Amino acid sequence: MSDIKVLALVGSLRAASVNRQIAGLAAARAPAGIEVDLYRGLGGGLGDLPLYNEDIDNAADLPGAAHALRGAVAAADAILVVTPEYNGSIPGALKNAIDWLSRPYGHNALSAKPLAVVGASMGQWCGRTKRPVNRSASPEPTLSTRPRSRCQSTHWVASLRARVTTLSPASPTC
Numbered sequence: 001m002s003d004i005k006v007l008a009l010v011g012s013l014r015a016a017s018v019n020r021q022i023a024g025l026a027a028a029r030a031p032a033g034i035e036v037d038l039y040r041g042l043g044g045g046l047g048d049l050p051l052y053n054e055d056i057d058n059a060a061d062l063p064g065a066a067h068a069l070r071g072a073v074a075a076a077d078a079i080l081v082v083t084p085e086y087n088g089s090i091p092g093a094l095k096n097a098i099d100w101l102s103r104p105y106g107h108n109a110l111s112a113k114p115l116a117v118v119g120a121s122m123g124q125w126c127g128r129t130k131r132p133v134n135r136s137a138s139p140e141p142t143l144s145t146r147p148r149s150r151c152q153s154t155h156w157v158a159s160l161r162a163r164v165t166t167l168s169p170a171s172p173t174c
């Protein structure tokens with residue numbers, strides 16, 4: 001059986017993003033049988049996408065970045081969203097990506113796709129919109145040096161694998 005493909009979408013556009021470090025850790029520590037790829041888009045990740053506009057969401061005008069994102073999500077078996085919290089919600093870049101993925105109507109690329117959300121926030125509340133996985137007073141922690149982070153990233157990816165296996169039509173548990 002070929003590897004289960006997990007696509008990691010990073011909600012932060014920051015070059016030194018802690019959340020990108022976490023996604024990298026999940027890729028580096030993925031259990032056997034799982035391949036985790038960080039979505040890079042046309043080079044700038046989710047930052048390549050223009051703001052969603054229904055006027056350009058058609059075959060003739062569809063931006064290359066939107067085409068690339070839809071294709072990457074469609075090709076993945078599961079999605080791992082790794083994101084900080086911005087003002088009590090998800091960052092605009094991530095929301096914009098979800099808007100692109102949710103259309104055209106009736107063709108939501110995320111529909112029925114196993115998806116997990118993890119991330120780190122350094123604000124006072126440590127991310128209220130999702131379960132926090134890390135917190136530090138240090139502005140730029142090096143997550144790969146933390147045994148707990150390494151262990152957790154492997155656990156999240158393994159949990160996604162279990163979900164993919166459960167949903168698979170070939171699975172004996174279905």
Ligand SMILES: Cc1cc2nc3c(=O)[nH]c(=O)nc-3n(C[C@H](O)[C@H](O)[C@H](O)COP(=O)(O)O)c2cc1C
Pocket residue numbers: 012013014016017018019020083084085086087088089120121122123124125126127128
């Ligand atoms: C615009 C903005 C809004 C933020 N809002 C929150 C928030 O609501 N809750 C929180 O815990 N942290 C908040 N933060 C702090 C981020 O969680 C922190 O900067 C985090 O490290 C960003 O992740 P990154 O390192 O992957 O870029 C905010 C940061 C920014 C830039």
